[in-house]
Amino acid sequence: xxxxxxxxxxxxxxxxxxxxxxxxxxxxxxxxxxxxxxxxxxxxxxxxxxxxxxxxxxxxxxxxxxxxxxxxxxxxxxxxxxxxxxxxxxxxxxxxxxxxxxxxxxxx
Numbered sequence: 001x002x003x004x005x006x007x008x009x010x011x012x013x014x015x016x017x018x019x020x021x022x023x024x025x026x027x028x029x030x031x032x033x034x035x036x037x038x039x040x041x042x043x044x045x046x047x048x049x050x051x052x053x054x055x056x057x058x059x060x061x062x063x064x065x066x067x068x069x070x071x072x073x074x075x076x077x078x079x080x081x082x083x084x085x086x087x088x089x090x091x092x093x094x095x096x097x098x099x100x101x102x103x104x105x106x107x108x
Contacts, residue, residue, distance in 0.1 A: 001042040005092050013081040020078060021070045024063060031059040032085060039093040049095050050102070053086070057105040064108060074108035 010029050014020045038052045060074070060082065067073050074082075087099040 001040060002093060003040055004036045004089070008088060008092070010085055011081055014078055017077065020067075020072055024067055024070060024072065027063055027066075028060050028082065031056040032082075032089065034059075035086075036089060039089070039095065044093075044095065046095065046097055049090075050097060053097070053102050054105045057103050061105070061107050079106075079108055 009015070010032060011025050014025045014028070015022060035049070035052050035056050038049065043049060064074055083099055083103055086102050090097055090099070090102060
């Protein structure tokens with residue numbers, strides 16, 4: 001079992017931008033943490049990993065209204081930041097899932 005990179009700051013670009021309320025970025029991070037937790041447990045089956053990714057992305061989809069209510073949205077910067085974070089997580093753990101496939105359930 002491998003631990004996630006302790007030096008990598010999840011969603012750092014979103015945290016650095018005041019356009020994204022930190023409490024909402026924390027919620028996005030919580031969804032991605034579920035994927036990290038699964039991978040840290042030693043799971044390598046791509047179907048199981050993709051299922052957890054799908055659940056996490058759907059959880060992020062569900063946050064869109066809350067972002068809107070706080071004068072924010074999951075737009076270009078956020079999309080790219082989330083995708084880059086997912087790509088880094090998959091690469092760190094050596095999971096051969098393409099980033100676009102990994103976030104296939106997104107509606108942002």
